[in-house]
Amino acid sequence: MLVAKSDLHSALKKYFGFGKFKGLQEAVIESILSKKHTFVIMPTGGGKSLCYQLPALMQEGTAIVVSPLIALMKNQVDAIRGISNEEGIAHVLNSSLNKTEVKRVKEDIVNGVTKLLYVAPESLTKEENVEFLRSVKVSFMAIDEAHCISEWGHDFRPEYRNLKHIIGRIGDNIPIIGLTATATPKVQEDIIKNLGIHNAKTFKASFNRPNLYYEIRPKTKTVDADIIRFIKQNEGKSGIVYCLSRKRVEELSQVLQVNGINAVPYHAGLDAKTRSSHQDKFLMEDVEVVVATIAFGMGIDKPDVRFVIHHDIPKSIESYYQETGRAGRDGGEGHCLAFYAYKDIEKLEKFMSGKPVAEQEIGHALLQEVVAYAETSISRRKFILHYFGEEFDNATGEGGNMDDNVRYPKKQVEAKTDVKLLLDIIAKTHEKYKSKDLVNVLIGKENALINSHKTNDQPFFGKGKGKDNKHWMALLRQVLVSGYLKKDIETYGVIKLTDSGKDFIKSPKSFMMTEDHIFEGAQEDGSVI
Numbered sequence: 416m417l418v419a420k421s422d423l424h425s426a427l428k429k430y431f432g433f434g435k436f437k438g439l440q441e442a443v444i445e446s447i448l449s450k451k452h453t454f455v456i457m458p459t460g461g462g463k464s465l466c467y468q469l470p471a472l473m474q475e476g477t478a479i480v481v482s483p484l485i486a487l488m489k490n491q492v493d494a495i496r497g498i499s500n501e502e503g504i505a506h507v508l509n510s511s512l513n514k515t516e517v518k519r520v521k522e523d524i525v526n527g528v529t530k531l532l533y534v535a536p537e538s539l540t541k542e543e544n545v546e547f548l549r550s551v552k553v554s555f556m557a558i559d560e561a562h563c564i565s566e567w568g569h570d571f572r573p574e575y576r577n578l579k580h581i582i583g584r585i586g587d588n589i590p591i592i593g594l595t596a597t598a599t600p601k602v603q604e605d606i607i608k609n610l611g612i613h614n615a616k617t618f619k620a621s622f623n624r625p626n627l628y629y630e631i632r633p634k635t636k637t638v639d640a641d642i643i644r645f646i647k648q649n650e651g652k653s654g655i656v657y658c659l660s661r662k663r664v665e666e667l668s669q670v671l672q673v674n675g676i677n678a679v680p681y682h683a684g685l686d687a688k689t690r691s692s693h694q695d696k697f698l699m700e701d702v703e704v705v706v707a708t709i710a711f712g713m714g715i716d717k718p719d720v721r722f723v724i725h726h727d728i729p730k731s732i733e734s735y736y737q738e739t740g741r742a743g744r745d746g747g748e749g750h751c752l753a754f755y756a757y758k759d760i761e762k763l764e765k766f767m768s769g770k771p772v773a774e775q776e777i778g779h780a781l782l783q784e785v786v787a788y789a790e791t792s793i794s795r796r797k798f799i800l801h802y803f804g805e806e807f808d809n810a811t812g813e814g815g816n817m818d819d820n821v822r823y824p825k826k827q828v829e830a831k832t833d834v835k836l837l838l839d840i841i842a843k844t845h846e847k848y849k850s851k852d853l854v855n856v857l858i859g860k861e862n863a864l865i866n867s868h869k870t871n872d873q874p875f876f877g878k879g880k881g882k883d884n885k886h887w888m889a890l891l892r893q894v895l896v897s898g899y900l901k902k903d904i905e906t907y908g909v910i911k912l913t914d915s916g917k918d919f920i921k922s923p924k925s926f927m928m929t930e931d932h933i934f935e936g937a938q939e940d941g942s943v944i
């Protein structure tokens with residue numbers, strides 16, 4: 416379908432009241448309207464929903480939107496109904512509907528009234544629904560939160576794996592639109608493969624959020640008091656405090672209340688009424704702070720959240736990015752403060768211990784990235800963007816001075832010789848080790864794997880003994896971010912040389928490094944919790 420630019424703009428104005436498209440929206444919509452498979456990677460708040468809502472409203476037939484969260488679907492349906500006098504324009508199809516309601520939904524679709532049909536993947540798998548959808552005109556399928564298809568995403572849902580098959584049964588040549596805010600190169604690859612959209616037009620927006628300030632502080636016994644102090648310094652501003660467990664959410668929200676802070680708890684253990692009342696209070700500014708588990712946030716569109724505090728460090732960089740991404744959506748200030756102690760990583764590792772081995776390996780690899788992020792002394796923005804496959808230059812990039820490591824830099828030292836040694840060893844051991852074992856080879860620490868390769872007999876074994884493992888780990892992480900090395904994801908983190916790494920071996924250059932932060936025992940009384 417060829418649509419003139421002016422028509423797109425007038426449709427945008429007519430349905431949403433917006434004067435112009437945000438970022439890549441227009442190009443994405445053009446791709447969808449021309450019936451191409453389309454893959455959209457945009458950070459939270461980037462305006463993904465409009466990318467499929469507008470073409471759905473402009474076309475004949477019904478667009479099917481697969482989304483994992485009922486609350487999110489309901490919000491969207493309400494919003495779409497709000498822009499039209501026709502209630503049937505958008506529907507949700509799920510198991511909570513009674514017979515009459517289902518009949519109404521189906522009638523509206525058959526009569527061409529419904530432009531957007533939201534379904535959870537579980538409902539889509541139901542035979543009767545597949546049969547019904549086969550018989551109607553489907554304009555396209557939008558797979559929202561498409562990272563749920565990947566075990567490498569932060570929210571894997573096995574039902575997403577069936578989607579390709581089901582879409583094939585609903586009809587031939589249905590354009591598929593995958594959308595996600597989480598896109599490490601590995602997750603992207605999984606989405607394309609599992610949805611079978613190898614020829615998709617891909618649109619990737621930058622993940623840089625220049626107005627967010629990233630900060631990590633050591634987590635000590637005084638963490639509650641630290642949080643209270645921070646909130647009081649930011650009086651009158653809205654914020655979210657994330658905790659890992661429901662119990663901690665309850666405790667902390669009480670501690671905040673006792674200290675005169677207007678806070679409410681939010682977690683999946685609370686009944687639906689309490690949850691929605693607490694959410695509404697936060698949205699309506701009756702309370703300043705929500706203390707929550709990760710159950711809070713998906714689809715919540717409060718533009719002026721001024722801070723996101725992580726009482727507990729999340730289990731992956733993706734989760735951290737998603738959760739911090741809820742701050743400063745309006746482009747204003749957004750302070751992202753996380754409290755970190757290695758003990759919390761161990762706790763998260765323990766949670767995984769009952770899971771299947773492959774899942775544990777993935778979980779472990781993702782956690783190691785979190786450790787690297789927390790302990791690094793290079794720009795946190797640079798680190799995050801590198802993780803998402805994006806190069807960032809702090810000197811020229813927007814928000815280049817918006818993190819603790821850049822504002823309060825540690826001293827840098829020349830590490831050219833160390834980098835050369837590290838890269839040499841990687842080449843000589845034929846690129847087969849992960850970070851930890853490489854550091855062991857450098858400091859001369861034997862283990863079963865190293866000995867089985869007889870690496871301990873090599874002349875370079877222990878050549879970096881003069882410096883400790885913290886130094887080598889920090890250097891390795893910085894060399895990774897600089898692009899001389901890369902982590903192989905298929906093998907859960909084996910370190911490989913890049914072409915520029917091979918060049919470095921031939922002609923070494925200056926490399927300035929900073930030591931990592933040492934968190935354990937960083938606080939005055941030496942206690943770590």
Ligand code: ADP
Pocket residue numbers: 433434435436437440457458459460461462463464465716
């Ligand atoms: P995402 O799903 O990517 O997190 P949303 O679809 O929720 O993002 O959009 C984020 C916000 O941006 C919403 O408040 C939405 O109304 C707004 N928005 C989307 N497109 C535009 C636009 N073209 N102009 C202005 N605001 C927009």
